[in-house]
Amino acid sequence: MTITPFETNLYQHLAPFFAEHGFTLLPEKKQFRRINTSGFQNIILSSVFCVDDTMLDVNFGARNDQIEQIAQQFLNNQPDFRLDANTFLLSVARFSGFQSSRYKIHSGEALSDVCEKIELFFNKQGFDFLDSASILSTLDLLLNESPNQPCQFVYNQTHRCYKGLIAARLNHNPHFEGLVDSYRHLLIRLTQNPYEQLHFERLIAYLQHYSAN
Incomplete structure (x- = not known):
């Protein structure tokens, strides 16, 4: 899967922060992932490129291996995607009650600002929620x-x-x-x-x- 210059820059901003919390960058899957005893937790970064801006959507969730090993026997999912399936997944925007689901980025300064907001969210709420919801x-x-x-x-x-x-x-x-x-x-x-x-x-x-x- 092709990684754009924007995504490379985004990962460079966020990788040290997520690495401190045990998350590994998987650029081919466009996510940071942390393995735990029940499966994994992940943060997925999806970009949409417009004429003047880049729109960034941040989703986070987790996989429970025990649930997925049963579910994937009955769901009509492609075999190649079964091991990566999340048990729950939602956007930062939905969790926070925001009206807009995406971050709008039009400059390097805006990218830095958005990355700070993402890090603040996970420090304040996101990581705690992931840990509790993984139970x-x-x-x-x-x-x-x-x-x-x-x-x-x-x-x-x-x-x-x-x-x-x-x-x-x-x-x-x-x-x-x-x-x-x-x-x-x-x-x-x-x-x-x-x-x-x-x-x-x-x-x-x-x-x-x-x-x-």
Whole structure:
């Protein structure tokens, strides 16, 4: 994957900061990643180049290997992307309640200013949230607290049905059967694809007989 001069400059600004917190730059994946006991945490930097400005979107999230190893058996994802799949992912803007989802950068000075804002966010809130949300019980809560409403911690609400249900089962959530009904009906509203619904029913059957070691 091609890395632009803007991205090279961006990584040079942010790499020392994230390295101090144990994150490794993976430029080919356009992210910083930190491995932990449950999977990984990551910060993904996406750039869109306009005529006069560059728009930068910053997303952060984590992967729970146990959830993903089950989910990827039932989701229709390309095999090459399965090992990189996030369990939750959201933008800094969405987390912070900003109206604009992207940073606008038009100069080197603006880039430095944006990088300072990114570092401040992670020092104040981002790193703490990543650590707490990487815990299975917290992840269960984030995905399943309001099963009939869109979840702000994932972009694909269909995948949320799968991963939320898996998290609930692994965490021995007492409302598991209720979540089965909620997500079954939600999936019907989200997609009329019979194959999707068939895969979800297979996941339900799998989880109902699943016993974690």
